Amino acid sequence: xxxxxxxxxVPDEVYGAQAAKARRQMxxxxxxxxxxxxxxxxxxxxxxxxxxxxxxxxxxxxxxxxRGRHGFFYELxxxxxxxxxxxxxxxxxxxxxxxxxxxxEKREKTEAAFLEEYYCVxxxxxxxxxxxxxxxAAFKPNIEALDKITGLRINTTQYHFYIxxxxxxxRDHTAIVALELYSTNTNRxxxxxxxxxxxxxxxxxxxxxxxxRTPYEEVANRIARLINRYPIExxxxxxxDATGAGRPVVETLRKAGIRATIMPVATTxxxxxxxxxxxxxxxxxxxxxxxxVVFQKHKLGIGANLANSQILRRELSELRAGTGHHPGDxxxxxxxxxxxxxxxxx
Numbered sequence: 001x002x003x004x005x006x007x008x009x010v011p012d013e014v015y016g017a018q019a020a021k022a023r024r025q026m027x028x029x030x031x032x033x034x035x036x037x038x039x040x041x042x043x044x045x046x047x048x049x050x051x052x053x054x055x056x057x058x059x060x061x062x063x064x065x066x067r068g069r070h071g072f073f074y075e076l077x078x079x080x081x082x083x084x085x086x087x088x089x090x091x092x093x094x095x096x097x098x099x100x101x102x103x104x105e106k107r108e109k110t111e112a113a114f115l116e117e118y119y120c121v122x123x124x125x126x127x128x129x130x131x132x133x134x135x136x137a138a139f140k141p142n143i144e145a146l147d148k149i150t151g152l153r154i155n156t157t158q159y160h161f162y163i164x165x166x167x168x169x170x171r172d173h174t175a176i177v178a179l180e181l182y183s184t185n186t187n188r189x190x191x192x193x194x195x196x197x198x199x200x201x202x203x204x205x206x207x208x209x210x211x212x213r214t215p216y217e218e219v220a221n222r223i224a225r226l227i228n229r230y231p232i233e234x235x236x237x238x239x240x241d242a243t244g245a246g247r248p249v250v251e252t253l254r255k256a257g258i259r260a261t262i263m264p265v266a267t268t269x270x271x272x273x274x275x276x277x278x279x280x281x282x283x284x285x286x287x288x289x290x291x292x293v294v295f296q297k298h299k300l301g302i303g304a305n306l307a308n309s310q311i312l313r314r315e316l317s318e319l320r321a322g323t324g325h326h327p328g329d330x331x332x333x334x335x336x337x338x339x340x341x342x343x344x345x346x
Contacts, residue, residue: 002053002060002061003061003063004060004061004062006063007072008064008067008071009067010071010073011071012071015072062076065117066116066120066121066122066123068122068124068125068128068317069123069124069132070132071314088120089120090118090120091118102118105118112124128319128320128321129291129319130291132317134295134296134298135295135316135317137298138302139302139304140301140303140304141303143204144303145205145206146178146205146206146231146232159180160181160235160236160341160344161178161179161180161227161231161232161237162181162236162237162239162338162341163176163178163227163232163236163238163239163260164176164179164333164335164336165238165333166329166336167216167241167246167249168329173211174214174219175208175209175328175329175330175332176206176207176208176209176210176222176223177312177330177333177334178206179202179203179205179334179338180201180204180205181200181201181202181344182200182201183198183199183200184199185197185198185199186198186199201301202299202300202301202341204301204302206226206306207306207307207308207309207311207312207330208226208307209311209330216252217252220252220256220258221256223253223258224256224257227258227259228258233259234259236259236260237260237261237262237340238258238260239265239336239340240262240265240336241265241333241336242264242265243265246264246266247264247278250262250264263280264279265280265281266279266280266282267287268282269283269284270283271283272286282339286339287335287336288321288327290339291319291331291338293342294338294342295316300338311328312330312331314328315327315330318331
C-alpha cells in the first residue's frame with residue numbers, strides 16, 4: 001500500500017511511473033545523489049512508487065486538500081474513473097472545530113483559500129496567471145492540425161504563421177508551436193462605413209516537443225521541414241528564444257535554409273522591449289502580459305486534439321504571476337509567438 005499525503009502538492013512527474021528513469025539516474029549518480037539533501041533522494045524514490053505495487057496489485061491512497069485546478073490529484077478526483085473510491089470530508093464533518101475559529105479564518109483568508117481549505121472546493125491558485133476557465137475556453141476540437149490543411153480557405157483574405165521556438169538545454173525539451181493569424185471576410189457589411197467586415201483569428205495548429213539532447217542541427221532541419229511547405233512557406237516568422245546560448249543557434253537556423261523571417265528574442269527580467277544588435281530584448285513580463293490578454297479576451301483557439309496539447313494545457317495552468325517563475329517549454333514558445341502576432345492582430 002502506498003499512502004501519499006498532501007497529494008495536491010506532489011508534482012505530476014514525481015507521482016508518475018518514472019521508475020526506469022529514476023533507476024538509471026540513481027545508478028549513474030549514486031555518489032552525487034547521496035551527498036545531496038534527503039529530500040532530493042526522496043524524490044527519486046517516489047518516482048518508483050507505482051511500479052512497486054505491481055507484484056501485489058497494492059492500493060494507493062491519495063490524501064489532500066485541493067490546491068489549484070490542475071495536477072494529477074485534481075484530474076483523478078474529477079475524471080470519473082470507477083477504479084478510484086472518492087471520499088470527501090469538509091469542515092461540516094468536524095464537530096471539534098469551533099465556530100469562532102472558523103469565523104477568524106474566514107476573515108483572515110481570501111474566500112478562495114477558505115473554501116479550498118475547509119470545504120474542499122478546487123479553486124485557481126491565487127498567483128495563477130491564467131484562469132482555468134479561460135484556458136478551457138481556448139481549447140476547441142474543430143481546429144485543424146497543420147498537416148490537415150490541404151486546400152485554400154474560402155473567404156480568407158490574408159494569413160501568416162508565427163512559429164515560437166523555445167530552445168532546449170541539457171535537461172529541457174526544445175518546444176515548437178505554429179500559431180496562425182488569418183483574416184476572413186464575414187460577408188457582412190458594416191452599417192456605418194458600408195465596408196465588408198473582416199474578422200481576424202488566432203489559432204494554434206501545431207504543438208511539438210523535440211527530445212532532450214537533440215543536436216541543434218537536427219532541430220534546425222526539423223523546423224525547415226515544418227516551414228518550407230504549404231501552407232507556411234513564404235508566410236512565416238520564426239521567433240526564437242535567443243537568451244543565453246540561443247544566439248549561436250540562430251546562425252545554425254539561418255544556415256538551414258528556413259524560408260521565413262527569423263527573429264531572435266532575448267528575455268530579460270526588467271526594462272522595456274527594444275531592438276538590440278541582431279534581435280530584440282523583451283522582458284518576460286511583456287511576454288506573459290500578451291499571453292494573459294489574449295486568453296482573457298478569448299482571442300485564441302487551440303486545437304484540442306493536437307499532439308502534445310494536453311502538455312500545453314498543463315503548462316498553461318502552472319504559469320504563475322511574477323518574473324521568478326520558470327515557464328514550461330511549450331508555454332514559453334506560445335508566449336513568444338503571441339508576443340509578435342499581437343502586433344499584427346489589432
